[in-house]
Structures are given as structure tokens and as C-alpha cells.
Amino acid sequence: MLVAAAVCPCPPLLVPEVATGAALELDAARAACTDVVGLLAAARPDRLYVVGPADEGAHGVFPAGSTGSFAGFGVDLSVRLGDSVPPGGVPATPGGGTADDGGGRPAADRPLPASLAVGAWLLGRAAWADAPIEGLGVDPTATPDVCAGIGRGLADSAERVALLVMGDGSACRTVKAPGYLDERAAGFDAEAARALGTADAAALLALEPELAYELKAAGRAPWQVLAGAAEGADLDGRLLFEDAPYGVGYFVAAWS
Numbered sequence: 157m158l159v160a161a162a163v164c165p166c167p168p169l170l171v172p173e174v175a176t177g178a179a180l181e182l183d184a185a186r187a188a189c190t191d192v193v194g195l196l197a198a199a200r201p202d203r204l205y206v207v208g209p210a211d212e213g214a215h216g217v218f219p220a221g222s223t224g225s226f227a228g229f230g231v232d233l234s235v236r237l238g239d240s241v242p243p244g245g246v247p248a249t250p251g252g253g254t255a256d257d258g259g260g261r262p263a264a265d266r267p268l269p270a271s272l273a274v275g276a277w278l279l280g281r282a283a284w285a286d287a288p289i290e291g292l293g294v295d296p297t298a299t300p301d302v303c304a305g306i307g308r309g310l311a312d313s314a315e316r317v318a319l320l321v322m323g324d325g326s327a328c329r330t331v332k333a334p335g336y337l338d339e340r341a342a343g344f345d346a347e348a349a350r351a352l353g354t355a356d357a358a359a360l361l362a363l364e365p366e367l368a369y370e371l372k373a374a375g376r377a378p379w380q381v382l383a384g385a386a387e388g389a390d391l392d393g394r395l396l397f398e399d400a401p402y403g404v405g406y407f408v409a410a411w412s
Contacts, residue, residue, distance in 0.1 A: 158311045158389045158411075159318060160199030161382055162192040163352050164278060165406035166208055166271040166322035166374070173231045181401055188397035188408035189278050193320065195410045197286040201318035204286070205310050206237065206279070207381050208271025208322035209374040210293025218291030222266065224273025235276040237268060238289040269293045271322040271374070279320070287318065294377045297369070300361045303377050307384025321382045323375020325349075325405020326368075333403020335372040344371055345405035348379070352409040353395030357383035373405070386411065 169175045170182055170189065196204065220238035227233075268276060272291045279289065292310070294303065311317050325345040328338035335341075344367060351359035360383040368376035397408035 157315065157317060158385045158391065159201060159316045160196050161319040161321060161386070161391070161411040162189075162196050163321045163323070163379070163382070163407060163409040163411075164189045164192065164275070165324050165408070166274045167324060167404065167406070168226055168229045168270055168274060169402075170274055171226060171231070171233065171277055173233050174226050174229045185397055185399065185406055185408065190282060192396055192408055192410045193278055193282045193284070195412060196318045196320065197282075197284070199318055199412060200316065201287045202314040202316040204284070204289050204318045204320060206272055206275040206289065206291045206320045206322065207294060207310075207378045208269065208275055208291075209296040209378055210269035210271065212295075214269040214293045215295045216293060218266065218268055218272060218293065220289045222268050222272075222291060224268030224270070224276055226273065228270075235268075235273055235280055237272065237276040237279075237291050238284075239280060271378075275320050275322045292381075294381055296374055296377050297365070298377050299365060300363075300380050303380035304361060304384030304387075307381040308387060310381070311385040311387070311389070317385070319382055319385060321375075321378045323378040325373050325375060325400070325407060327372035327404045329400040329405060330403035337403075338371055340367065341371050341405070344368070344373060345400065348373070348375070348405070349395060349398050349407050352379065352407050353393050355386065355391045355393030355411045357386045375407075382411075
């Protein structure tokens with residue numbers, strides 16, 4: 157059963173080493189993310205799932221120990237899902253060797269998608285050690301019904317389940333935004349923020365995939381996974397942060 161969820165944006169710019177000169181502009185978002193991850197720990201979950209959008213080829217499960225890199229963003233920094241992040245990158249696996257996904261294949265052979273790498277960085281920054289972790293890369297084109305079904309499966313996997321849900325709102329809030337200005341973006345983000353801030357699962361499931369795609373809102377599918385997981389959980393929501401730096405909607409919310 158879902159007992160808590162944290163919603164965070166997933167731009168690699170959250171990582172100060174990636175943001176470099178613009179690092180201070182996202183300090184408020186980083187602080188809110190730190191707070192909301194702390195609220196997850198307070199829920200005493202048996203299992204934590206990190207859920208985020210993933211491009212084709214990166215959908216599916218990423219076990220604890222999977223690694224991700226920000227090298228594609230010009231930074232020599234790596235993270236490992238489930239470990240604290242020391243200065244300089246991935247910590248050594250206890251006893252040496254490479255983390256294994258449980259099937260004999262090194263987890264590092266399948267790198268984390270960017271959204272889960274940011275989630276792993278947030279958890280490492282918070283020194284998460286409160287429950288076993290697993291990552292889930294979600295197809296951003298998945299239908300609301302498919303997303304809700306995935307969420308129900310996660311909620312049923314343990315007695316006390318928590319989710320760290322990574323995803324951005326529209327990327328079309330200004331003329332300098334990645335998707336340029338779209339007059340529909342502000343309304344889409346306002347409804348998403350309201351639904352996330354009030355734990356309105358029905359409203360999240362009502363977000364239109366086609367509109368979300370046109371507005372480059374990568375959070376739509378992960379949010380709908382959250383909505384499915386929350387069915388019957390009777391959780392309350394709280395919006396900790398809402399802004400659109402760089403013309404992209406970023407939200408931080410807590411459900412408990």
C-alpha cells in the first residue's frame with residue numbers, strides 16, 4: 157500500500173555541478189526536494205520506488221546498484237541508485253567489484269535514464285538508508301490506464317510503499333523555453349500543480365497525453381503512475397514548491 161510519495165522535478169540542472177553558473181537559481185527547488193525526501197523517510201516505508209520518464213530503450217526496472225552519469229551534460233559525475241554520493245562520483249561497492257542486478261548481470265550495464273539519475277542524486281545527497289530502493293523508467297507515451305496499472309502494481313508490492321516521482325511540467329512557458337511559448341502551458345501547469353498539491357489522483361489521470369506531449373511535459377506519465385498507486389490510500393497532498401525557471405514548470409509536492 158502506498159503510504160507516502162514525493163514529487164520532484166528532474167532537470168539535470170538540479171545537480172549544482174551541471175548547473176555551474178546557474179546553480180543558485182535552483183537553490184529553492186533543491187531545498188524543497190531535500191525536505192520532501194526527508195518526509196519519505198518519516199513514513200517508514202518497506203520499499204521505495206524511484207519513478208521517472210525514460211526514453212525508448214530505457215523503460216522498465218532498474219535495481220539498486222544501477223548507475224547513472226551526467227557526462228552527457230559535460231560533467232564527470234556518476235551516481236549509483238541506493239548509495240550516498242561522495243564528492244567525485246560513485247562510491248565503491250562493499251567488498252570490491254561491480255554492483256549486480258540479482259541476475260548475474262552488472263547493473264551498470266544498463267545506465268539509469270537522466271530522470272532516475274537525478275533521483276539517485278537526491279537520495280544520495282540525503283544519505284537515504286531507510287528502505288530498499290528500486291528504479292522504474294516509464295514510457296512517456298504510455299496511456300493513463302497503463303500508467304495507473306503500473307502504479308497499482310507498485311502499491312501492492314509491499315505493506316508500506318513510498319514513491320519518489322520525478323517529472324517536469326510543460327516546457328513552453330516563455331519564448332526562451334525549450335518548446336517556445338505555448339499559451340496552453342500555463343493552464344496545464346496550473347492544473348498539474350493543483351492536483352499534485354491536493355493529492356487529486358483523478359485529476360492527474362485526466363491530464364491529456366497528447367497535450368502533455370505537445371507541451372513537452374515529461375512528468376505526465378510518472379504522475380499518472382503515482383495516481384494509480386494512490387488509489388484507496390486516502391493520502392493528503394501539499395505543494396512545497398512551484399516555479400517555471402527557464403520556461404519549464406517545476407513542482408515539488410508531498411503526499412502522506
